[in-house]
Structures are given as structure tokens and as C-alpha cells.
Amino acid sequence: xxxxxxxxxxxxxxxxxxxxxxxxxxxxxxxxxxxxxxxxxxxxxxxxxxxxxxxxxxxxxxxxxxxxxxxxxxxxxxxxxxxxxxxxxxxxxxxxxxxxxxxxxxxxxxxxxxxxxxxxxxxxxxxxxxxxxxxxxxxxxxxxxxxxxxxxxxxxxxxxxxxxxxxxxxxxxxxxxxxxxxxxxxxxxxxxxxxxxxxxxxxxxxxxxxxxxxxxxxxxxxxxxxxxxxxxxxxxxxxxxxxxxxxxxxxxxxxxxxxxxxxx
Amino acid sequence: xxxxxxxxxxxxxxxxxxxxxxxxxxxxxxxxxxxxxxxxxxxxxxxxxxxxxxxxxxxxxxxxxxxxxxxxxxxxxxxxxxxxxxxxxxxxxxxxxxxxxxxxxxxxxxxxxxxxxxxxxxxxxxxxxxxxxxxxxxxxxxxxxxxxxxxxxxxxxxxxxxxxxxxxxxxxxxxxxxxxxxxxxxxxxxxxxxxxxxxxxxxxxxxxxxxxxxxxxxxxxxxxxxxxx
Amino acid sequence: xxxxxxxxxxxxxxxxxxxxxxxxxxxxxxxxxxxxxxxxxxxxxxxxxxxxxxxxxxxxxxxxxxxxxxxxxxxxxxxxxxxxxxxxxxxxxxxxxxxxxxxxxxxxxxxxxxxxxxxxxxxxxxxxxxxxxxxxxxxxxxxxxxxxxxxxxxxxxxxxxxxxxxxxxxxxxxxxxxxxxxxxxxxxxxxxxxxxxxxxxxxxxxxxxxxxxxxxxxxxxxxxxxxxxxxxxxxxxxxx
Numbered sequence: 001x002x003x004x005x006x007x008x009x010x011x012x013x014x015x016x017x018x019x020x021x022x023x024x025x026x027x028x029x030x031x032x033x034x035x036x037x038x039x040x041x042x043x044x045x046x047x048x049x050x051x052x053x054x055x056x057x058x059x060x061x062x063x064x065x066x067x068x069x070x071x072x073x074x075x076x077x078x079x080x081x082x083x084x085x086x087x088x089x090x091x092x093x094x095x096x097x098x099x100x101x102x103x104x105x106x107x108x109x110x111x112x113x114x115x116x117x118x119x120x121x122x123x124x125x126x127x128x129x130x131x132x133x134x135x136x137x138x139x140x141x142x143x144x145x146x147x148x149x150x151x152x153x154x155x156x157x158x159x160x161x162x163x164x165x166x167x168x169x170x171x172x173x174x175x176x177x178x179x180x181x182x183x184x185x186x187x188x189x190x191x192x193x194x195x196x197x198x199x200x201x202x203x204x205x206x207x208x209x210x211x212x213x214x215x216x217x218x219x220x221x222x223x224x225x226x227x228x229x230x231x232x233x234x235x236x237x238x239x240x241x242x243x244x245x246x247x248x249x250x251x252x253x254x255x256x257x258x259x260x261x262x263x264x
Numbered sequence: 265x266x267x268x269x270x271x272x273x274x275x276x277x278x279x280x281x282x283x284x285x286x287x288x289x290x291x292x293x294x295x296x297x298x299x300x301x302x303x304x305x306x307x308x309x310x311x312x313x314x315x316x317x318x319x320x321x322x323x324x325x326x327x328x329x330x331x332x333x334x335x336x337x338x339x340x341x342x343x344x345x346x347x348x349x350x351x352x353x354x355x356x357x358x359x360x361x362x363x364x365x366x367x368x369x370x371x372x373x374x375x376x377x378x379x380x381x382x383x384x385x386x387x388x389x390x391x392x393x394x395x396x397x398x399x400x401x402x403x404x405x406x407x408x409x410x411x412x413x414x415x416x417x418x419x420x421x422x423x424x425x426x427x428x429x430x431x432x433x434x435x436x437x438x439x440x441x442x443x444x445x446x447x448x449x450x451x452x453x454x455x456x457x458x459x460x461x462x463x464x465x466x467x468x469x470x471x472x473x474x475x476x477x478x479x480x481x482x483x484x485x486x487x488x489x490x491x492x493x
Numbered sequence: 494x495x496x497x498x499x500x501x502x503x504x505x506x507x508x509x510x511x512x513x514x515x516x517x518x519x520x521x522x523x524x525x526x527x528x529x530x531x532x533x534x535x536x537x538x539x540x541x542x543x544x545x546x547x548x549x550x551x552x553x554x555x556x557x558x559x560x561x562x563x564x565x566x567x568x569x570x571x572x573x574x575x576x577x578x579x580x581x582x583x584x585x586x587x588x589x590x591x592x593x594x595x596x597x598x599x600x601x602x603x604x605x606x607x608x609x610x611x612x613x614x615x616x617x618x619x620x621x622x623x624x625x626x627x628x629x630x631x632x633x634x635x636x637x638x639x640x641x642x643x644x645x646x647x648x649x650x651x652x653x654x655x656x657x658x659x660x661x662x663x664x665x666x667x668x669x670x671x672x673x674x675x676x677x678x679x680x681x682x683x684x685x686x687x688x689x690x691x692x693x694x695x696x697x698x699x700x701x702x703x704x705x706x707x708x709x710x711x712x713x714x715x716x717x718x719x720x721x722x723x724x725x726x727x728x729x730x731x732x733x
Contacts, residue, residue: 060392060393062389062392062393089398093395093396093397094395096392096393096394096395097394097395099393100393101390101393101394103386103389103390105386106386107384107386107387107389107390108390109387109390109391109405109409110384110387110409110486111408111409111412111483111484120394120404121394121395121396124396124400124404125394125395125396125400126395153485153486154486155486155487156486166390169390169394173394173395320707321703321707323664324664324706324707324710324711325668325702325703325706325707325710326667326668326669326670326671326672326682326706327668327671328671328672328674328682329671329682329685329699329702329703329706330703332686332689332695332699333695333696333699333700333703336689336695336696336699337689337695337696337699337700338696339695340693340694340695340696340697341696423561423562426564427562427563427564427565428564429564430564430565430566430567431564431566431672433566434675441564441566441567444567444570445570448570448574452574452578454570454571454574454575454577454578455571455574455575455578458567458570458571458574458575459571461567462559462563462564462567462568462571465562465563465564465567466558466559466562466563468562469561469562469563470558470562473558473562
């Protein structure tokens with residue numbers, strides 16, 4: 001499993017161009033362009049309501065953008081009118097197969113054990129053999145430090161443990177990139193560390209990660225790039241040093257100083 | 265207490281058991297199927313209105329009036345008597361079964377709807393992001409979760425239907441209650457006869473309760489403090 | 494069915510309208526009597542299951558299991574025929590001349606009340622258990638007595654939780670009263686059967702009966718919903 005990260009020669013791992021999304025009268029995303037090369041670790045930060053979660057959810061088409069294009073590997077989608085056609089739905093499924101997604105609220109399947117959660121997609125989406133899927137899942141659970149919980153029910157795990165299972169579940173799809181939607185926001189403070197540790201180890205392996213987060217210190221330490229969203233547009237995009245030490249706009253400066261005062 | 269009489273009574277009541285079970289099982293199968301269809305209909309606007317009206321009418325009126333309406337009422341229409349269905353609809357058996365199925369479907373569809381609504385949105389999203397098809401999500405996530413959620417309410421419905429089958433005795437059918445009713449008018453020993461019949465119904469519903477508790481534990485062991493399957 | 498037949502439902506000399514309205518009111522009367530009787534008994538049973546000693550608890554439990562497992566119509570027969578048996582035994586024992594009979598209204602009210610009590614006690618017990626422990630403790634730390642605690646904290650909280658369930662129980666009672674027609678009490682079901690038999694317009698009259706039941710269930714459903722909304726004022730779930 002350690003060499004699961006294959007290097008793709010051509011093109012970015014994923015890219016987004018001209019993405020727009022409105023909810024009713026509320027324009028949440030106002031033309032976003034963003035692309036990630038293999039091995040990028042991109043943190044997306046911004047105030048609540050800045051659109052960062054919506055942006056992340058648009059990539060696997062959990063939210064369907066009003067316009068714009070999302071490309072994952074060789075597959076590309078430009079949905080119109082807020083819905084997917086049957087053919088687009090199939091493309092979206094292929095794209096999702098190349099992505100891992102980790103939710104804020106874990107969203108483990110409560111009616112399946114830890115191991116069953118991890119092998120579900122390999123078995124029933126990717127049609128891999130059970131023996132192989134179980135071996136790989138066991139290794140992944142080892143990696144997130146939960147090998148001994150493989151037969152437990154999700155309801156009996158702490159939030160931090162559930163989130164680590166969710167990360168193993170995402171990894172089991174052998175994704176080209178993993179998307180994290182505020183992975184520690186629903187956790188008690190003392191459980192945040194164990195989850196961040198796992199994400200950090202993934203970054204160190206050279207995996208491609210997109211992380212929506214409020215953990216500024218973590219974003220600064222782990223990311224290769226930091227993207228700051230403000231009112232549905234990208235306000236800052238650069239290395240952590242650039243964004244955190246020398247933000248170009250006043251708005252970014254205000255947001256960052258406020259945040260560091262509060263959380264640090 | 266006249267034990268020979270009680271023994272004889274049990275024996276003759278049990279002759280009605282096959283018919284009772286027949287109505288019970290078939291109405292649950294038919295009602296369950298129709299309930300699933302009603303829920304599928306709810307995905308369209310018109311279907312939703314139709315299903316809503318159906319549930320409103322069948323849950324808002326007594327089963328007895330539904331049985332009579334089908335058994336006595338439909339025969340008043342010339343086109344029913346001329347149709348290919350008439351050989352069925354003239355028989356009290358088919359009328360009773362039809363009424364039970366239609367009635368069960370209304371209640372079961374609401375139970376199923378409640379179960380489907382209780383499926384967490386996140387569980388479905390987790391299925392979508394792992395690339396599952398709609399059908400796979402329905403089969404592997406939505407229905408299993410909805411079914412577990414609905415099971416306690418559904419086991420009540422199963423017992424309700426057992427009790428409801430007793431009403432077919434009002435259209436001349438000789439199920440257990442029909443036999444009991446006939447025996448009362450012959451012997452006038454109502455209390456003994458009715459207690460015998462009640463005991464048989466009670467025994468069956470206790471079995472259902474036991475079974476559904478066992479089934480619930482088997483399907484959702486994490487609700488009962490077991491940490492591993 | 495020709496249009497003219499609808500006159501049978503009217504209030505003219507040929508019409509059954511007035512009779513049907515009276516029958517509808519009888520349904521309502523039996524329902525209310527049975528529900529109130531069931532409520533009283535249901536409270537006692539719920540209390541026995543929550544606060545009673547081991548014997549009372551067990552008895553209340555058995556009561557609920559039995560009445561939920563036996564067809565309602567058997568319970569009604571039991572009260573009607575059995576009641577007659579008992580009354581006859583007492584009557585002849587006291588030296589009166591037969592024949593003896595028991596009122597369909599009383600038999601129906603008792604039977605349906607007893608059935609409903611089982612369901613109502615379950616609703617009330619569930620509502621009692623759903624009162625958050627913290628609220629009870631908050632009452633205790635300000636020094637409330639058990640009675641004050643029940644009256645000021647537990648009962649109002651539990652009423653709110655219980656209302657939807659009690660609404661369902663009421664709906665069941667209305668529908669169960671149709672079974673009382675087997676005792677000969679002239680309520681809606683009985684009246685439409687008689688009218689259907691007399692006029693040979695079965696579908697018309699059973700449909701009219703269905704409409705009467707729908708009216709009663711719909712109106713009372715609205716009333717319960719209104720009460721529910723009112724009782725939810727100030728609750729996190731919202732309301733008015």
C-alpha cells in the first residue's frame with residue numbers, strides 16, 4: 001500500500017474552470033478556477049459562507065454547478081441547468097471512483113462494521129476480489145491505527161475513530177486525490193489531533209489532497225498551497241508563506257489575523 | 265370449567281386457522297408490494313398526489329366499511345358484473361382479501377415512507393462519492409437502513425393485520441372468528457368460546473413479537489450493546 | 494348510478510340525510526366516551542408500569558400484551574355476549590324474569606375503551622420516559638416536591654410529546670367504533686348497512702358512510718394538529 005501513489009504523466013490530477021453555483025438568490029460560487037497537480041496538498045480556507053465546502057462538494061458532483069467545468073484525470077463534466085443527464089451521471093460515477101471524499105460528519109454506514117465500510121466500494125463498485133479487498137482494508141486500518149476495531153460497529157467508536165475509518169474507506173478506493181470537507185469540525189477538541197496526524201502522514205506520502213479546514217496552523221504546516229475563498233471567489237492562492245505571511249489583500253489580512261488571534 | 269367443551273372448541277376453532285393464516289400472509293405480501301409501488305409513485309408530482317389521496321382514504325375509514333364496500337358495493341355496478349373480474353369479485357374470499365391488501369398497503373406505505381425519510385442523507389452521499397449507481401445505493405444503503413428503521417413499526421402492522429383478518433367473518437367467511445361466531449349462536453356459551461379464540465390469536469401475535477425482537481437484534485446488534493457482529 | 498339517486502342522501506322525505514347525520518353523531522358520542530374511558534384507564538396502567546410495585550407492573554404489562562394481541566372484534570363480542578351472560582346470571586340470581594340484554598352503547602364503549610387504554614398507556618409511558626432527566630433534576634435542585642415536579646415539569650413536557658401519539662389513538666378509536674355495529678347499536682356503520690339493504694344502493698350508502706368517517710377523522714386530525722402546534726410554542730422544534 002505504501003507505493004499506492006502512482007505518478008500520472010499527463011495533465012493535472014483535477015482541475016476546475018469557471019465554476020458557478022447559486023442557491024436560490026444566493027450566489028455561492030462566482031467563477032472559480034483551480035487545478036491540482038499530483039502530489040499537491042491544497043488547503044482551502046475562508047470564513048463560513050465563503051463557499052469553500054460547496055466548491056469541494058461540486059468536484060464529485062454532490063452539488064451540481066450551474067456552469068463551469070470539472071475535470072478529474074481523463075474525465076470531464078460541464079453540467080448545464082443544475083442537473084446531470086444519464087450519460088453525465090455515468091461520467092460523474094467514474095470521476096468519483098478516482099476521488100476519495102471525507103465528510104465533516106464521517107457518514108459511515110451504521111449498518112455495516114468498520115471492515116465492511118472499508119471494503120464496500122472495492123467490492124461493489126470496483127468489483128475487486130474479496131480476499132484482496134479485505135487484505136488491503138486490513139492494511140489501511142492498520143495505517144490509521146484501528147486494526148483492532150475492524151469488527152466493531154461505527155456507533156461504538158469515538159468521533160475521531162469514526163473519522164479515521166472514513167479516511168481508510170476513502171483510501172480503499174485507491175483514489176488519485178482525496179477531498180476533505182472540514183474533517184475535524186465535528187470532533188471534540190481532544191480528538192482533533194489523532195485525525196490531523198493521519199492526514200499529515202498522507203501528505204508526507206506525497207498523496208494529492210484537497211482540504212477544507214478551519215485549522216490554520218495545520219494548513220500552514222502541511223500544505224504545499226493555500227487557497228483563501230471570499231464570497232465565492234478566490235482571494236488568495238499561493239504557498240503557505242505567501243498567504244499567511246504576506247497576504248496581498250486587506251480582506252485576507254483581516255480574516256487571517258482574526259483567525260490566528262482566536263485559535264492560537 | 266368444562267374441559268371437554270374447551271378442548272372440542274379449540275379443535276374446531278383451529279380448523280379456521282388455515283384460512284386466517286391464508287388471509288394474513290397474502291394480505292401482507294400484497295399490501296407490502298403495493299406499499300413499495302406507492303412509495304415509488306411518490307417520486308413524481310402526480311404520483312405523490314395519488315398516493316397521498318389513497319393513504320388518506322384508506323387510513324381515514326374503518327376496514328369494515330372497506331370490506332362491505334367491495335363485497336356489497338361493487339356488485340351494484342353493471343360493468344363490474346360484466347367484467348372478467350366478476351368471477352373473483354362475487355366471491356367473499358377475494359373481496360375480503362382485496363380489502364385487506366388495500367388497507368394494509370395504506371398503512372405499510374406510511375411506515376416505509378417514515379423509514380426512507382429517516383435514512384441519513386450523509387449515508388447516501390457517502391455511497392455516491394464512492395461511485396455507486398443509484399440502484400446500488402438503493403439496494404446496499406437506503407433500503408437496508410430504511411428497513412431496519414421501520415421494523416418495529418412494521419411488526420406492529422403485522423400483528424394489526426392478523427387481528428384485521430377477523431373482520432372477514434362478517435362476510436360469511438369461516439375463519440377462526442367466523443367459526444367462533446357460529447358456535448356462539450349454536451351454544452350460547454360466548455365467554456368460553458371467545459376466550460379460546462382469543463388465546464389462539466394471542467399465541468400467534470406473541471410469536472410474532474418474539475420473532476421481530478430477535479430479528480431486530482440480528483439486524484441492528486449495535487443498538488443492543490454488542491460491539492462486534 | 495344515476496344522478497337522481499343522490500336524493501337518497503338528501504334531507505327530503507325520501508332522503509336518509511337526517512338519519513345519517515344522527516348516526517354520525519352517535520359514532521362521535523361512542524368514540525368520545527370510549528376515548529375518555531380509555532384515557533382514565535390508560536393513565537392508571539401507565540402509572541402502574543412506571544411507578545407500581547413488581548406485581549402491578551407485571552399485571553399492567555400482561556394487560557397491554559393481551560389487548561394488543563387479540564382482535565378487537567372478539568373483545569366487543571366478549572362484552573356484548575359475555576355481558577349479556579353475566580347480566581342474565583345476576584338477574585335470574587336476584588329472581589327477575591328474563592330476557593336480559595346489555596346496551597350496545599355501554600358494551601361498545603367499555604370494549605373499545607379497554608382496547609384503547611392499552612394503546613394510550615403505551616403512548617403516555619413513552620412520553621413520560623422521554624422527559625429529559627436534566628429538567629427533572631433542575632426541578633429537584635430548586636426543592637420541588639414530587640407532586641409539584643410532576644405537575645409543573647413532567648406533565649407539561651410529557652403532554653407535548655404524547656399529543657401526536659394520542660391523536661393516533663383517537664383516530665383508531667373512531668375507526669374501531671364501526672365494529673360496535675355488530676351489537677346493533679345504530680351508529681354510522683350500522684345505519685349505512687340498514688340504508689343500503691333497504692334501498693339496494695349498497696355502494697352509494699357505504700361511500701356515504703366512508704365520507705362521514707373521513708369528515709370525523711379529518712376534522713379531529715386538524716384539531717389535534719392545532720393543539721400540537723400550540724403545545725410546541727417555545728420548543729426548539731418550533732411552532733407559532
